[in-house]
Amino acid sequence: MRGSAEGGPPDANGSYLLCFQLLKLAGLEAEIPRLVVFGQQSMGKTTLLDYIMGGPIGYSSTDTGTRQPVVILLRPSETGAVSCRLKNQSIAIKELQQKMKEIMAAQGENISSEELEVEIAVPNGVHAVFVDLPGIKDDSQMGAQQTRAVVRSYVQNNPNDLYILVKKASDDPANWPWSLREFILSPGPKGLGLTPSQTVVVGTRAREFLQNEKNDVKTQQQLLDRVRKRAVKDANGNLLPLYLLELFSLSLEEKEKGNFLSRKQSMQRQMEEGHRDVQHLLFSAFDVCPDQQTLSDFFSPTKFKTELNDKFQSLLSEQLSLLERRLGRKRSETQKRIGDIEDQLVEQSPQSIREYVKLYLRELLQIVTELMTGNYVIIRLPRGGASFMDVYGGTLNENLEAGHKLCCELFPDPEQYDPQFLQTTRKKAEEYFERLKQEEARQHLPGAPNGRVVTQPGQLVRYMLSKDETNMFGLVQTVSDSAEAGDHTTKKAEDAHNSDNKVYSRDALVTFYFRSPQALTEQTQSKSVDRQRLTVILSLQTLVNPKNIPPHGYRCWQRVFRPDGWIGLRPVEIHSVSVESANAEQADGTAALYKGHAVIHPLLGPDLEGLPNEAAPQESVGLDELFMDAVGESDRQSVGDSDLTLMQRVAGEFADVRLLNQLSLTHLGRWMKFHISILEPDRRFTKDVLLQMMRSVRHVMDKADWEPLIADLLQSNVRGGMLHLVRLATCASSCALRRILRAAAAEIKRQISTGDLASGLKFLTENSRFMDELDQALDEYCRSKARACAATMRELIFEQTHAVHFEMIEELFDGCRQFERDFLGSSSMDEVAKTVRTTMARRKQRLGVADVYSRSGGPGDPHDMIYEE
Numbered sequence: 087m088r089g090s091a092e093g094g095p096p097d098a099n100g101s102y103l104l105c106f107q108l109l110k111l112a113g114l115e116a117e118i119p120r121l122v123v124f125g126q127q128s129m130g131k132t133t134l135l136d137y138i139m140g141g142p143i144g145y146s147s148t149d150t151g152t153r154q155p156v157v158i159l160l161r162p163s164e165t166g167a168v169s170c171r172l173k174n175q176s177i178a179i180k181e182l183q184q185k186m187k188e189i190m191a192a193q194g195e196n197i198s199s200e201e202l203e204v205e206i207a208v209p210n211g212v213h214a215v216f217v218d219l220p221g222i223k224d225d226s227q228m229g230a231q232q233t234r235a236v237v238r239s240y241v242q243n244n245p246n247d248l249y250i251l252v253k254k255a256s257d258d259p260a261n262w263p264w265s266l267r268e269f270i271l272s273p274g275p276k277g278l279g280l281t282p283s284q285t286v287v288v289g290t291r292a293r294e295f296l297q298n299e300k301n302d303v304k305t306q307q308q309l310l311d312r313v314r315k316r317a318v319k320d321a322n323g324n325l326l327p328l329y330l331l332e333l334f335s336l337s338l339e340e341k342e343k344g345n346f347l348s349r350k351q352s353m354q355r356q357m358e359e360g361h362r363d364v365q366h367l368l369f370s371a372f373d374v375c376p377d378q379q380t381l382s383d384f385f386s387p388t389k390f391k392t393e394l395n396d397k398f399q400s401l402l403s404e405q406l407s408l409l410e411r412r413l414g415r416k417r418s419e420t421q422k423r424i425g426d427i428e429d430q431l432v433e434q435s436p437q438s439i440r441e442y443v444k445l446y447l448r449e450l451l452q453i454v455t456e457l458m459t460g461n462y463v464i465i466r467l468p469r470g471g472a473s474f475m476d477v478y479g480g481t482l483n484e485n486l487e488a489g490h491k492l493c494c495e496l497f498p499d500p501e502q503y504d505p506q507f508l509q510t511t512r513k514k515a516e517e518y519f520e521r522l523k524q525e526e527a528r529q530h531l532p533g534a535p536n537g538r539v540v541t542q543p544g545q546l547v548r549y550m551l552s553k554d555e556t557n558m559f560g561l562v563q564t565v566s567d568s569a570e571a572g573d574h575t576t577k578k579a580e581d582a583h584n585s586d587n588k589v590y591s592r593d594a595l596v597t598f599y600f601r602s603p604q605a606l607t608e609q610t611q612s613k614s615v616d617r618q619r620l621t622v623i624l625s626l627q628t629l630v631n632p633k634n635i636p637p638h639g640y641r642c643w644q645r646v647f648r649p650d651g652w653i654g655l656r657p658v659e660i661h662s663v664s665v666e667s668a669n670a671e672q673a674d675g676t677a678a679l680y681k682g683h684a685v686i687h688p689l690l691g692p693d694l695e696g697l698p699n700e701a702a703p704q705e706s707v708g709l710d711e712l713f714m715d716a717v718g719e720s721d722r723q724s725v726g727d728s729d730l731t732l733m734q735r736v737a738g739e740f741a742d743v744r745l746l747n748q749l750s751l752t753h754l755g756r757w758m759k760f761h762i763s764i765l766e767p768d769r770r771f772t773k774d775v776l777l778q779m780m781r782s783v784r785h786v787m788d789k790a791d792w793e794p795l796i797a798d799l800l801q802s803n804v805r806g807g808m809l810h811l812v813r814l815a816t817c818a819s820s821c822a823l824r825r826i827l828r829a830a831a832a833e834i835k836r837q838i839s840t841g842d843l844a845s846g847l848k849f850l851t852e853n854s855r856f857m858d859e860l861d862q863a864l865d866e867y868c869r870s871k872a873r874a875c876a877a878t879m880r881e882l883i884f885e886q887t888h889a890v891h892f893e894m895i896e897e898l899f900d901g902c903r904q905f906e907r908d909f910l911g912s913s914s915m916d917e918v919a920k921t922v923r924t925t926m927a928r929r930k931q932r933l934g935v936a937d938v939y940s941r942s943g944g945p946g947d948p949h950d951m952i953y954e955e
Contacts, residue, residue: 135218303461336352502810546559657689
């Protein structure tokens with residue numbers, strides 16, 4: 087692609103360089119034509135491109151090929167040596183092939199449309215841009231689809247480039263597969279739609295083609311007809327220019343030399359030898375015909391380069407004319423715009439643009455503040471502000487969705503933010519409310535006493551032991567004369583105020599059951615106990631019938647023999663229940679009695695709030711062995727209106743309202759607090775790991791052992807759900823703020839149009855560049871706030887995990903007791919504080935006497951107690 091003689095019209099390279107420099111000033115350098123090579127795989131595209139560029143660059147590897155568009159920026163070398171830059175990094179030219187091989191191998195079998203840019207400076211080079219497209223595959227359906235999609239997309243997006251279609255010289259387009267012929271020859275969008283003015287076809291391996299043809303034809307005329315049949319036609323049936331060339335092939339030793347000049351000399355020598363062999367075959371193996379010059383031109387490298395040069399200059403001239411007209415129109419539009427802005431500035435006070443921008447930002451801040459605080463009177467807007475809120479307001483769910491999307495952008499690492507986290511939180515919330523629903527169903531089983539539950543003789547009860555909080559099974563015999571349990575504290579306070587020395591008893595006589603190893607029958611023992619530790623229980627057999635069956639996951643108590651021989655109650659979870667009638671309904675109206683069995687699974691811990699014990703097997707027990715707590719109507723808590731949505735249950739009844747004020751952030755705060763309250767450990771460790779992490783090894787655990795371990799467990803767990811939760815909350819709050827900022831900007835524009843604001847700001851709101859930059863600045867402001875807030879909350883969370891206070895609860899109650907004594911003159915908190923200290927001491931004692939060698943299973947298991955703590 088060399089230029090013309092000195093003093094003549096500028097050649098393609100001179101025009102190209104001038105065009106490139108001019109367009110680069112305007113940011114339009116991508117508008118100039120490029121030379122693009124494409125074709126079927128392994129047909130010599132890269133070798134042909136090396137020949138056109140003036141030397142074998144050696145950027146492609148034969149065993150990997152080209153798997154993405156390679157853009158080669160060729161320029162003359164300023165030092166006389168070959169230099170190379172790949173991905174904005176300088177590398178030695180001998181390293182280029184290996185680097186390219188690694189990049190292409192990293193693609194695997196995939197074909198990418200992303201351009202890979204290589205800048206190469208060679209001695210006596212030209213200013214040009216070349217593109218090597220991936221070879222069109224036909225070995226698999228997926229490979230064919232990928233490569234054709236990349237080539238089709240490139241051709242459609244770059245209609246002004248000069249294209250070289252490379253094929254084998256002996257290939258007859260008539261014998262191409264139908265899909266390949268349609269792809270290359272058909273008009274867009276199915277095909278490439280190339281025309282003769284911008285396309286040249288090159289057939290490689292010309293010497294092999296002639297050697298095969300001399301066995302079939304005798305004259306040059308017959309050979310010319312055969313050559314023309316190898317030509318490719320465009321969508322209108324016009325022949326695309328065709329050249330059959332014998333290219334070069336460097337040996338492995340020549341490739342490894344790394345010397346560009348020696349490789350260039352070897353290329354030129356092989357090209358000359360190949361051309362001589364082709365000419366010799368043309369004029370010695372075939373009888374001469376009158377049109378032998380036409381035949382010779384088909385095999386001429388010189389004619390091929392001349393054709394490229396002519397077409398390139400034609401495309402470049404045409405593109406320059408188009409760009410000249412475009413730039414002319416752009417100049418006229420810009421001048422008119424400048425005139426309009428100058429007129430607007432003259433009409434108003436002679437303030438600078440900077441002052442107008444400051445005024446705009448002050449108005450924006452004022453409206454944002456009023457929107458956030460609810461002081462902006464939106465009822466004066468069109469339709470009473472309804473359309474304004476519809477367009478710019480956002481519900482809690484919409485803010486969470488936008489925050490989730492932003493979170494995925496700011497924290498792309500799944501370890502920092504799980505892409506499925508929002509869906510996971512919804513699932514956990516639904517499971518939580520489903521458990522509440524089941525609990526409410528348990529509390530409302532028919533047969534439960536109405537009103538307040540009062541301990542009375544003859545009732546079955548469970549008694550919670552103070553030493554380990556496990557439960558005993560008992561029967562109430564007598565209850566001492568006293569006020570009801572619920573009014574005892576009130577009456578005691580009143581009696582103390584009236585100086586009455588009468589003390590009400592808090593005891594009840596309860597019969598407990600046990601079976602010693604020597605006895606075959608149950609024995610009883612009556613004991614006076616604190617009735618505040620008693621809970622009335624009801625047998626499920628008296629409550630369950632075919633129309634009232636406990637749901638799956640329903641939790642209750644099972645009557646069992648404890649290891650010490652006493653009959654106790656352990657928490658279980660029901661999986662399924664089957665019932666059958668034991669007797670028909672009596673004539674006197676007595677209800678039928680139902681018997682049945684339940685499949686149960688034991689729970690960890692002493693109460694109904696524990697997790698299922700995965701190590702324990704499921705059991706089948708009779709309904710007469712299962713009991714539920716009796717709950718009065720005054721103690722029941724409704725789950726809530728079933729008509730409320732999930733977000734309304736989580737954050738309040740207004741969570742689904744479109745808002746732009748502080749309440750939208752309040753809903754996000756409620757949402758985060760709710761999910762923190764139901765947060766479960768992300769990671770649970772085995773006994774082996776927990777005991778290995780103890781700070782000292784003795785026969786039993788003590789406070790010095792387990793307190794650091796609990797801090798470690800906190801730190802290991804907040805890295806998951808807790809940090810993901812606060813990141814989502816901060817990003818959602820950022821998106822809520824972004825809505826407010828966007829609404830404020832729209833309000834400024836509306837006020838200017840209605841005359842409520844100075845019309846001097848109109849030119850700013852009508853300036854697309856200013857509004858785009860403002861929008862980007864506000865967006866980046868919100869994103870930076872989200873990042874900063876998330877980082878701050880992360881630091882606070884980790885700081886708190888390093889500052890766990892195990893004695894805090896005792897200090898709180900002691901503070902309340904001291905405040906009451908100093909300022910109120912009473913001492914009712916003394917008993918409460920004493921109970922708290924006793925309970926905490928008991929918990930520490932449980933951990934302190936946990937023999938890690940002899941105790942296993944049950945609520946005293948060190949593994950379970952650590953997690954409970």
